[in-house]
Amino acid sequence: MTDSPSHDDIVLLARQAGLNLPPAYLQELVEAYGNVRQMIDRIPTGRPRGDEPAHVFVPTKFLPAGQ
Amino acid sequence: MAALEFLTIAEASKLIATRKLSPVELTEACLARIEALDHLLDSFVTLTAERARAEAKAAEATIMASGPVSRMHGIPYCLKDIYDTAGIRTTGMSRTLADNVPTRDSYCTEKLVAAGGVLLGKNATWEFAHGGPSWDVLFPPARNPWNRDYSPAGSSSGSGAAIAAGFAPATLGTDTGGSIRSPAAACGIAGLKPTYGLVSRRGVIPNCFSHDHAGPLAWTTEDVAILMQVIAGYDPEDPGCANVPIPDYTAALTGDVNGLVIGVPANWLETDNPPTPATKAAFEAALDVFRGLGATVRPVTMPPLQQFDDCKKTIAVAELFTIHAADLRARPELFGDSLRYRIIAGGLVRAEEYILAMRMRTDLARAMQAVMATVDVLMLPTNEPAGKLEPIPPASLFTRSSFTTPFNTGGNPALSVCCGFAANGMPFSLQIVGKLFDEPTVLRAGDAYEKATPWRDKRPVLVAKETA
Numbered sequence: 001m002t003d004s005p006s007h008d009d010i011v012l013l014a015r016q017a018g019l020n021l022p023p024a025y026l027q028e029l030v031e032a033y034g035n036v037r038q039m040i041d042r043i044p045t046g047r048p049r050g051d052e053p054a055h056v057f058v059p060t061k062f063l064p065a066g067q
Numbered sequence: 068m069a070a071l072e073f074l075t076i077a078e079a080s081k082l083i084a085t086r087k088l089s090p091v092e093l094t095e096a097c098l099a100r101i102e103a104l105d106h107l108l109d110s111f112v113t114l115t116a117e118r119a120r121a122e123a124k125a126a127e128a129t130i131m132a133s134g135p136v137s138r139m140h141g142i143p144y145c146l147k148d149i150y151d152t153a154g155i156r157t158t159g160m161s162r163t164l165a166d167n168v169p170t171r172d173s174y175c176t177e178k179l180v181a182a183g184g185v186l187l188g189k190n191a192t193w194e195f196a197h198g199g200p201s202w203d204v205l206f207p208p209a210r211n212p213w214n215r216d217y218s219p220a221g222s223s224s225g226s227g228a229a230i231a232a233g234f235a236p237a238t239l240g241t242d243t244g245g246s247i248r249s250p251a252a253a254c255g256i257a258g259l260k261p262t263y264g265l266v267s268r269r270g271v272i273p274n275c276f277s278h279d280h281a282g283p284l285a286w287t288t289e290d291v292a293i294l295m296q297v298i299a300g301y302d303p304e305d306p307g308c309a310n311v312p313i314p315d316y317t318a319a320l321t322g323d324v325n326g327l328v329i330g331v332p333a334n335w336l337e338t339d340n341p342p343t344p345a346t347k348a349a350f351e352a353a354l355d356v357f358r359g360l361g362a363t364v365r366p367v368t369m370p371p372l373q374q375f376d377d378c379k380k381t382i383a384v385a386e387l388f389t390i391h392a393a394d395l396r397a398r399p400e401l402f403g404d405s406l407r408y409r410i411i412a413g414g415l416v417r418a419e420e421y422i423l424a425m426r427m428r429t430d431l432a433r434a435m436q437a438v439m440a441t442v443d444v445l446m447l448p449t450n451e452p453a454g455k456l457e458p459i460p461p462a463s464l465f466t467r468s469s470f471t472t473p474f475n476t477g478g479n480p481a482l483s484v485c486c487g488f489a490a491n492g493m494p495f496s497l498q499i500v501g502k503l504f505d506e507p508t509v510l511r512a513g514d515a516y517e518k519a520t521p522w523r524d525k526r527p528v529l530v531a532k533e534t535a
Contacts, residue, residue, distance in 0.1 A: 010415070017388075017414030018396045025399055025407070032412040035465035036384055039377040040420045043427055053425030054432065055277055061306045
């Protein structure tokens with residue numbers, strides 16, 4: 001479990017994400033992020049280096065039509 | 068013959084092919100019913116009556132001259148309002164797209180047009196197929212035809228309501244965590260989330276690229292199979308689309324499930340998210356029907372349900388934020404409260420966290436396919452029966468487990484069918500899940516169940532409000 005970010009941390013993270021929110025929406029973000037953080041904290045870490053994620057680039061998908 | 072508005076696609080297409088029913092007559096019956104009753108349900112956000120009449124007339128002329136080109140020829144249909152329709156407003160229920168008129172049809176729209184379908188209009192959805200139900204977006208939320216005080220679930224809410232109400236025999240929805248199957252369950256109809264990549268998402272407003280599925284809703288599984296025949300297929304313009312052979316889905320509907328091996332995810336039903344006694348009883352009764360038809364039922368163990376939720380929702384919130392970032396930064400007030408809450412924190416998800424969630428998806432998808440290799444299908448309830456139509460605490464999206472989301476993560480085909488009615492009259496639902504690209508077995512099981520049970524004989528009763 002990571003340390004929960006403080007309100008000020010979240011304001012900073014929001015700014016870095018380009019979100020300059022009015023106070024009501026900022027409070028909404030703080031609450032929503034708390035829920036998202038709980039999910040993220042349950043995702044396994046410590047993966048092998050070569051562990052591919054589920055999204056990979058398939059070059060044949062991007063060939064022009066007819067090739 | 069059933070009343071025109073309650074004909075299934077299968078019934079109507081037979082009558083049309085033998086010139087016993089005109090597409091014009093059928094279309095007028097649907098339009099009249101929508102006109103008379105949709106004020107009760109708000110299942111349509113745009114009606115395309117003029118276009119429908121023109122398409123029906125053209126279909127009639129072609130069929131009279133040379134016969135139908137497909138089983139959808141002359142059949143009315145509608146589309147969730149996130150499918151692009153050239154020249155017709157496509158809003159996703161969002162004030163950010165209030166004036167959005169696409170110049171090109173979605174892939175599925177093109178397929179339905181080529182098949183000779185008759186577009187009646189666009190169905191209500193939750194905002195961008197994710198946040199809802201909402202009363203602060205472009206249109207009011209749809210209502211459930213079995214009881215207007217109840218929710219048709221979401222996000223393909225108008226699609227589910229329109230089919231159950233007899234406004235149209237066919238519609239398309241989308242499913243990123245259950246958005247086809249949940250409205251199908253709540254409204255007592257059939258809805259299929261196909262295998263990921265089997266149906267192109269080109270021209271469908273994205274919710275979450277990695278988990279989005281396009282698919283059909285209809286009154287019966289047989290009708291779902293007919294629609295799949297039209298919309299399944301490789302589209303090089305969708306990078307997620309799979310180039311696989313398309314089988315004859317209706318030929319798979321033999322009614323024979325003798326020997327079918329059904330897995331029941333016991334750990335989900337007993338520990339992770341036990342259903343209510345009434346839902347459990349309806350589910351057990353459905354399994355007994357399959358046993359009576361010669362199937363065998365065995366328990367299986369899946370990865371914990373919460374792992375699927377954590378994985379999918381972390382991925383989704385990051386993708387959703389990226390899709391809507393410009394509007395969230397510049398005009399966040401245009402989003403409904405429900406959607407904004409559900410996506411805004413995605414801007415704070417770090418790339419490492421997103422990729423870890425995608426690695427977790429690999430594990431979960433592999434684990435799911437390993438279980439599926441031991442059975443022919445999985446069965447479980449889709450959802451509890453519909454609840455009241457009222458605002459849902461937006462945090463519940465993050466905290467509540469569902470039986471539908473795992474199959475978006477795994478990519479497996481999953482069908483919801485009606486399996487009875489609760490004491491308050493709301494439908495129970497059965498979810499049938501197949502191996503990747505094995506829609507034929509899923510559809511065969513759903514169709515056999517519907518034909519062995521009486522649930523397709525009951526329709527909701529709607530009475531028009533009296534005008535002063």
